[in-house]
Each structure stands twice: as C-alpha cells, then as structure tokens.
Amino acid sequence: MAKSENYVTYYETGSTDPYYNLAFEQYVMEHCKEGDILMLWQNDNTIVVGQNQNTQAEINQEFVREHGIHVVRRMTGGGAVYHDLGNLNYSFITDAGDTKLLSMERFTKPVVEALRALGLDAASSGRNDIVVSGKKVSGTAQRIHDGRVLHHGTLLFRSDPEMVAGALNADPEKFRTKSAKSVRARIGNIADFLQEVGHGDMDLETFWKYLKDALSGSLMVESELTKEDLQAVRKLRDEKYDTWEWVFGHTIDFTYHNKARWDGGSLEVQVNVARGGEIQEIRFYGDFLSLTPLTELEQALSGVRFRKEDVKAVLDQYAMNELFGPITEEEVLETMFPGA
Structure with missing residues (x-):
C-alpha cells in the first residue's frame, strides 16, 4: 500500500x-x-x-x-x-x-x-x-x-x-x-x-x-x-x-434484565448474579455506537458485587465514549440500577 x-x-x-x-x-x-x-x-x-x-x-x-x-x-x-x-x-x-x-x-x-x-x-x-x-x-x-x-x-x-x-x-x-x-x-x-x-x-x-x-x-x-x-x-x-x-452465541441466561433508550441509543443489560450477590456473567446489548469491544469490561465486572457503587468503581477505569459512544456512565448505571 x-x-x-x-x-x-x-x-x-x-x-x-x-x-x-x-x-x-x-x-x-x-x-x-x-x-x-x-x-x-x-x-x-x-x-x-x-x-x-x-x-x-x-x-x-x-x-x-x-x-x-x-x-x-x-x-x-x-x-x-x-x-x-x-x-x-x-x-x-x-x-x-x-x-x-x-x-x-x-x-x-x-x-x-x-x-x-x-x-x-x-x-x-x-x-x-x-x-x-x-x-x-x-x-x-x-x-x-x-x-x-x-x-x-x-x-x-x-x-x-x-x-x-x-x-x-x-x-x-x-x-x-x-x-x-x-x-x-x-x-x-x-x-x-x-x-x-x-x-x-x-x-x-x-x-x-x-x-x-x-x-x-x-x-x-x-x-x-x-x-x-x-x-x-x-x-x-x-x-x-x-x-x-x-x-448468535453472545447471549446468556439471565437473572436480571433491563432495557432503556437514551439519546445515544438503546442499551440493554443482562446479568447472572450469584447467591452471594456477585456478578457471574454480564452482557451489554444495544445499537449504541461503540468504538471498541465490550469484552474487557464485561470480564472486569465478573466477580464484582452487583451494587451500584461497586460497578461504578469499575466503570470509572474505562473510557466510556469508546465503549458506549454517546451513552454516559450515569446512563449505564441508571439502566443497571434504575432509581438507585
């Protein structure tokens, strides 16, 4: 070239x-x-x-x-x-x-x-x-x-x-x-x-x-x-x-599910939560305009307590605009923990 x-x-x-x-x-x-x-x-x-x-x-x-x-x-x-x-x-x-x-x-x-x-x-x-x-x-x-x-x-x-x-x-x-x-x-x-x-x-x-x-x-x-x-x-x-x-294989059986539509696109979250409250597996879906794969974030959230402050601490370590496009960290958290 x-x-x-x-x-x-x-x-x-x-x-x-x-x-x-x-x-x-x-x-x-x-x-x-x-x-x-x-x-x-x-x-x-x-x-x-x-x-x-x-x-x-x-x-x-x-x-x-x-x-x-x-x-x-x-x-x-x-x-x-x-x-x-x-x-x-x-x-x-x-x-x-x-x-x-x-x-x-x-x-x-x-x-x-x-x-x-x-x-x-x-x-x-x-x-x-x-x-x-x-x-x-x-x-x-x-x-x-x-x-x-x-x-x-x-x-x-x-x-x-x-x-x-x-x-x-x-x-x-x-x-x-x-x-x-x-x-x-x-x-x-x-x-x-x-x-x-x-x-x-x-x-x-x-x-x-x-x-x-x-x-x-x-x-x-x-x-x-x-x-x-x-x-x-x-x-x-x-x-x-x-x-x-x-x-087709990017899906999981889930115990928690929520979906929201924001200005930056649709966002859906599915989470398997263990008895102790830790995230066993998590998937984010949607038509948001990400620039990089979500795999690393999803893996980083595995084992984290399914609690807003714990999840936020992980999200704070990532460039959210690259992962979720215009959808903000606050909107991701609101989708996962509505009203919390």
Missing part, C-alpha cells in the same frame, strides 16, 4: 459473501497500518447485526429462513441493517488521532458532499445517518484498533424496501422517539432521488465508479492483497465470521 498520506489506497473484495467481506475488512484494518484506505463492496441478501446486539432479538427468524437470508455480526456498534445487491457499502480506514475528538461527520461529510454534487439534498442526520430529502439512505458505524479507525456505512441505491422492513425486528420505542411509523416509511433509495434530478440513467455500476473517484480523488492507488493475505482472510472468515458462536 502507499506510504504517503497524500494517497488513498483502494481495495475491493471481489465477493458478495458477507462473512468473507467482513473478514477482509477486519484484516485490512489490522494489517494495513499506514495511510488512508477506501473500500467499496457489497453483500448479497444479508442481515448485518451490530457488535453489541442480541442477534435472536434483532431478526425476524421466520422471514430470514423463508428468504434464505445470511446473518452475520460485524465488529462495529450500531443497529442491524439489511444488505442486498441494490446496496453499496463503503469503508474508510485511517489514523484515528485523538479519540475524544473523533466524530462521524469527519467521514460522513465527504459522502454527503459526493451526493450533493449529484444534485441531491443530502445531509448528515441524528447519531449516524445520512439522509436525502429527509429519507435515510445510509447508516454508519466506527471502530478503533491500535491507533487506526474504521468507519463504514451503507448506501441504499436500489434496495428492496420490503426485504429491508421484513427481515428486521424493529424496536417500536425507536420509532416512537423518531416520530416514524415504520422502517419502510423512513428509508429511501438514491436511484429514486437521482431520477428526480435528471440522473435517472445512472445505474449502480456507474454510481460505484463515481463514488470511488469522488471519495479517493486523483491520488488513488488501487491495490490487492497477496495470496498469503487472502488465505488469512478466508481463515478469519471460516473461524470467526461464519460461526454460530460469533453470530
């Missing part, structure tokens, strides 16, 4: 297999440690759940079985999304800098500008959406690793709204707070908006090429992984992303 920060290194996965694509993305993030990287890629007929979500609760299991939909878990936070070949995904990988100053807008801005250059009324919206004429066309998420940040998002070009709506179990509270009636009512397709502004002849292949040029600029270097790299990607695919343990 190019070593100059003036260049953008561009990768394509050459696949529509969601398990392979997410393994490819993770491998590039963890092994290409210099410069700016852009990826454009597609998944076919897939639900992608956020790193911190309870998969069984997020998907319409009967609909998924009937339509042969792949289900995969990504390594970033946020909510579940449906991908088909009418959707185009993009990934930016670059140096993170000060994580306290890391914002979604840093990465959504060039996408918004690319859409606006086509004559579309595009804007960033809410925590992590891009909208055109008020309709959601993109959802985004981020992850930091070893000083690098991955920011990726969807772009609904000509996706099937019936599949988007049918595959997911929408949280009614989410739609109440956003004053929306349904998934179908909230989303839009970029192709429809292009038709309205006189670009109706632009198909997805042309849009792909346009976006590639718009997001990378004139100093783009197209690159490929080596045979050895690709073998490692396939190994990661088979041993992580296409396993029941990764996709």
Whole structure:
C-alpha cells in the first residue's frame, strides 16, 4: 500500500459473501497500518447485526429462513441493517488521532458532499445517518484498533424496501422517539432521488465508479492483497465470521434484565448474579455506537458485587465514549440500577 498520506489506497473484495467481506475488512484494518484506505463492496441478501446486539432479538427468524437470508455480526456498534445487491457499502480506514475528538461527520461529510454534487439534498442526520430529502439512505458505524479507525456505512441505491422492513425486528420505542411509523416509511433509495434530478440513467455500476473517484480523488492507488493475505482472510472468515458462536452465541441466561433508550441509543443489560450477590456473567446489548469491544469490561465486572457503587468503581477505569459512544456512565448505571 502507499506510504504517503497524500494517497488513498483502494481495495475491493471481489465477493458478495458477507462473512468473507467482513473478514477482509477486519484484516485490512489490522494489517494495513499506514495511510488512508477506501473500500467499496457489497453483500448479497444479508442481515448485518451490530457488535453489541442480541442477534435472536434483532431478526425476524421466520422471514430470514423463508428468504434464505445470511446473518452475520460485524465488529462495529450500531443497529442491524439489511444488505442486498441494490446496496453499496463503503469503508474508510485511517489514523484515528485523538479519540475524544473523533466524530462521524469527519467521514460522513465527504459522502454527503459526493451526493450533493449529484444534485441531491443530502445531509448528515441524528447519531449516524445520512439522509436525502429527509429519507435515510445510509447508516454508519466506527471502530478503533491500535491507533487506526474504521468507519463504514451503507448506501441504499436500489434496495428492496420490503426485504429491508421484513427481515428486521424493529424496536417500536425507536420509532416512537423518531416520530416514524415504520422502517419502510423512513428509508429511501438514491436511484429514486437521482431520477428526480435528471440522473435517472445512472445505474449502480456507474454510481460505484463515481463514488470511488469522488471519495479517493486523483491520488488513488488501487491495490490487492497477496495470496498469503487472502488465505488469512478466508481463515478469519471460516473461524470467526461464519460461526454460530460469533453470530448468535453472545447471549446468556439471565437473572436480571433491563432495557432503556437514551439519546445515544438503546442499551440493554443482562446479568447472572450469584447467591452471594456477585456478578457471574454480564452482557451489554444495544445499537449504541461503540468504538471498541465490550469484552474487557464485561470480564472486569465478573466477580464484582452487583451494587451500584461497586460497578461504578469499575466503570470509572474505562473510557466510556469508546465503549458506549454517546451513552454516559450515569446512563449505564441508571439502566443497571434504575432509581438507585
């Protein structure tokens, strides 16, 4: 890959297999440690759940079985999304800098500008959406690793709204707070908006090429992984992303459960508590925009008394914005110990 920060290194996965694509993305993030990287890629007929979500609760299991939909878990936070070949995904990988100053807008801005250059009324919206004429066309998420940040998002070009709506179990509270009636009512397709502004002849292949040029600029270097790299990607695919343990196994039997919705997203906590009052096992779920995995925190809380002051003492040792995004420590504690 190019070593100059003036260049953008561009990768394509050459696949529509969601398990392979997410393994490819993770491998590039963890092994290409210099410069700016852009990826454009597609998944076919897939639900992608956020790193911190309870998969069984997020998907319409009967609909998924009937339509042969792949289900995969990504390594970033946020909510579940449906991908088909009418959707185009993009990934930016670059140096993170000060994580306290890391914002979604840093990465959504060039996408918004690319859409606006086509004559579309595009804007960033809410925590992590891009909208055109008020309709959601993109959802985004981020992850930091070893000083690098991955920011990726969807772009609904000509996706099937019936599949988007049918595959997911929408949280009614989410739609109440956003004053929306349904998934179908909230989303839009970029192709429809292009038709309205006189670009109706632009198909997805042309849009792909346009976006590639718009997001990378004139100093783009197209690159490929080596045979050895690709073998490692396939190994990661088979041993992580296409396993029941990764996709569905992040749940526990629980003796305490609570769920709350905050400005920063939904947060659900499940806890196994021993007879002596210590936490045996704990899981946090939600569509909050975490930057790092919660595994270390969940392990640190194991053995701690299930009492607000004891849990707070552990939480105080962590950068909460990296773990829970905009959800604060006070809101985490309120979810775990409401009214305490």
